[in-house]
Amino acid sequence: MNVLTPVTIGLLLGLGVHQILQRDPLRLFVGFILWSNALNLFLLAMGSRTGQFAPYSGNPAPTSDPVPQALILTAIVISLGGLMFLLTLLRRLADRHGQGDLDKAQDLRR
Amino acid sequence: MNTALLPIIIPLAGAAALLLFSGRRQAWAAIVVMALSALSGALLLAHTAAGPLSLRMGGWPLPIGIAVVADPLSAFFVFSSQIIFTLGFVYALGSKDACVRKPIFFPLYLTLAAGLNGAFLAGDVFNLFVFTELLVISGAALTALSDDPRGTEASLKYFLLSLAASGFLLMAAGLFYASVGTLNFADLARSPNEVRGPGFLWALALLTAFFATKSAVVPFHFWQPDFHTAAPTPVHAVLSSVVVKLGVYGFFRLTLLFPDQAGPLRQGLLVLGATGALLGGMGAAGTNDLKRMLAYSTLGQIGFITVAIGWGTPESITAGLLFAFHHSFIKSSLLMLAGAVASRAGTKGADFSNLAGLGRASPRAGILFLLAGAALAGIPPTNGFWGKFGIFRAGWEVHGTWGLLALAIAGGITLIYTARAYLRVWGPDVPATAKSAGDRLWAPFVLVGFCILMGIWPGPVWELADRTARWILDPTLYIQGVFP
Numbered sequence: 029m030n031v032l033t034p035v036t037i038g039l040l041l042g043l044g045v046h047q048i049l050q051r052d053p054l055r056l057f058v059g060f061i062l063w064s065n066a067l068n069l070f071l072l073a074m075g076s077r078t079g080q081f082a083p084y085s086g087n088p089a090p091t092s093d094p095v096p097q098a099l100i101l102t103a104i105v106i107s108l109g110g111l112m113f114l115l116t117l118l119r120r121l122a123d124r125h126g127q128g129d130l131d132k133a134q135d136l137r138r
Numbered sequence: 139m140n141t142a143l144l145p146i147i148i149p150l151a152g153a154a155a156l157l158l159f160s161g162r163r164q165a166w167a168a169i170v171v172m173a174l175s176a177l178s179g180a181l182l183l184a185h186t187a188a189g190p191l192s193l194r195m196g197g198w199p200l201p202i203g204i205a206v207v208a209d210p211l212s213a214f215f216v217f218s219s220q221i222i223f224t225l226g227f228v229y230a231l232g233s234k235d236a237c238v239r240k241p242i243f244f245p246l247y248l249t250l251a252a253g254l255n256g257a258f259l260a261g262d263v264f265n266l267f268v269f270t271e272l273l274v275i276s277g278a279a280l281t282a283l284s285d286d287p288r289g290t291e292a293s294l295k296y297f298l299l300s301l302a303a304s305g306f307l308l309m310a311a312g313l314f315y316a317s318v319g320t321l322n323f324a325d326l327a328r329s330p331n332e333v334r335g336p337g338f339l340w341a342l343a344l345l346t347a348f349f350a351t352k353s354a355v356v357p358f359h360f361w362q363p364d365f366h367t368a369a370p371t372p373v374h375a376v377l378s379s380v381v382v383k384l385g386v387y388g389f390f391r392l393t394l395l396f397p398d399q400a401g402p403l404r405q406g407l408l409v410l411g412a413t414g415a416l417l418g419g420m421g422a423a424g425t426n427d428l429k430r431m432l433a434y435s436t437l438g439q440i441g442f443i444t445v446a447i448g449w450g451t452p453e454s455i456t457a458g459l460l461f462a463f464h465h466s467f468i469k470s471s472l473l474m475l476a477g478a479v480a481s482r483a484g485t486k487g488a489d490f491s492n493l494a495g496l497g498r499a500s501p502r503a504g505i506l507f508l509l510a511g512a513a514l515a516g517i518p519p520t521n522g523f524w525g526k527f528g529i530f531r532a533g534w535e536v537h538g539t540w541g542l543l544a545l546a547i548a549g550g551i552t553l554i555y556t557a558r559a560y561l562r563v564w565g566p567d568v569p570a571t572a573k574s575a576g577d578r579l580w581a582p583f584v585l586v587g588f589c590i591l592m593g594i595w596p597g598p599v600w601e602l603a604d605r606t607a608r609w610i611l612d613p614t615l616y617i618q619g620v621f622p
Contacts, residue, residue: 067308074312106271120290135288
């Protein structure tokens with residue numbers, strides 16, 4: 029198992045969470061892109077439990093497990109839909125409260 | 139055609155077909171679709187009485203293939219949620235809100251139902267993820283549509299936390315796969331305890347965090363009062379009564395399917411549930427908004443069920459199931475009544491100052507609110523009494539002193555805040571700004587009727603809960619049902 033994969037996953041997750049915690053709506057959005065990609069990479073890494081070669085026929089064993097890769101495909105599609113919905117919500121909220129500071133959206137605090 | 143698929147396919151196909159209609163016709167078509175779905179839920183309940191129905195999508199062999207598994211526990215939750223959903227649609231038909239006239243409202247409502255059913259019936263972790271995302275996006279979009287201008291903000295809060303929860307679920311899926319090489323619940327449950335590494339425990343913990351977020355169990359509850367308050371009334375009525383039961387379902391599933399790992403999980407649920415019952419009760423007593431009060435009250439009542447799961451004896455599992463069933467009816471009827479009263483207010487919102495005296499204009503809603511409030515507080519002869527009685531008796535038998543004490547205090551607080559709400563809304567004289575007509579009371583009338591009926595005649599539901607509990611207490615039955 030190489031060191032690069034876990035380090036990349038950790039960096040992406042950390043950066044993602046850091047951006048999500050910012051006040052700027054666009055940073056929040058970018059943060060979620062990073063976070064979802066970190067998760068996809070995590071799933072991909074889990075496929076290496078059987079080996080690290082790409083699972084084509086004819087490739088020498090040990091090939092990696094293709095199931096997590098199928099999961100990632102679905103996860104990418106779902107996160108795309110989710111992120112677009114998030115963008116719409118952020119747009120509506122920015123229109124209502126002014127751009128650039130989510131802390132101004134405090135209507136629900138009481 | 140397997141019955142297990144019907145509660146997923148009917149609302150999904152119906153949602154697509156409903157896009158062809160608009161206006162009144164669409165609303166009636168939606169009710170027909172939902173009633174069919176409720177019928178399929180009842181059918182499912184009848185078919186799973188003997189054992190689970192397992193379906194492999196596309197004929198792929200398990201555990202690689204996608205499994206849809208309807209066991210008595212899933213059928214129990216699908217059945218109760220479908221009834222509430224149908225009545226939620228009936229309420230939406232008689233609602234004065236502008237958002238229910240939008241052509242996308244009913245299709246989204248149906249995909250919410252499909253997502254919830256799919257999550258109950260999912261036989262593997264990843265399928266659970268897919269259906270939860272459907273549920274989350276539909277719910278968030280419905281709240282963003284709300285007449286309440288705070289809907290967008292509430293929707294964003296919910297959506298962000300749900301994306302985080304889905305992240306937990308994906309991590310859990312990855313860890314399950316890395317430690318035992320499968321995602322199928324039955325296959326996970328039958329994996330020998332020795333091969334489950336530390337990754338398996340982490341996966342279970344993440345899955346618990348996911349379910350806790352879905353049910354708004356205490357440290358994961360911050361989205362719930364905001365989100366539920368801003369949702370349109372017909373949606374709030376299902377969100378706060380049956381959609382939050384997804385996490386409860388998950389706790390039943392996890393504690394009973396993985397008995398070797400269930401010990402710490404039960405301890406955790408006991409503590410969190412008791413805290414939730416107290417915090418929810420105090421939040422409900424402290425807030426100045428009727429809908430928000432009921433949302434906090436959901437937090438408290440979910441705590442009752444969670445404590446019952448934490449005790450983990452056959453009696454407490456039965457009582458937990460029973461109260462989960464009853465709470466769906468009680469809470470949805472209370473929410474609909476709150477919404478119906480609030481719909482008469484001159485200005486939008488469910489603040490007590492805004493609602494003071496409005497109830498006088500609809501005394502029938504007042505009677506229904508009193509009955510449903512009595513049910514929430516657990517006063518006989520309503521159904522809420524039996525659920526709470528069962529939970530307290532089960533707690534007494536296991537000598538769960540601290541849990542019992544917390545629940546008793548929470549039960550007392552329940553009585554205080556429902557009584558206060560009644561006095562504030564139905565006490566003073568009708569304000570001059572009140573509108574002459576509000577939302578229709580058909581759906582809450584039927585729901586309160588069920589509450590009283592199940593209170594006077596608790597046998598059938600109790601038997602159903604007892605049968606389900608006895609079935610799920612033996613995880614080998616579930617495993618054999620999926621892998622014969």
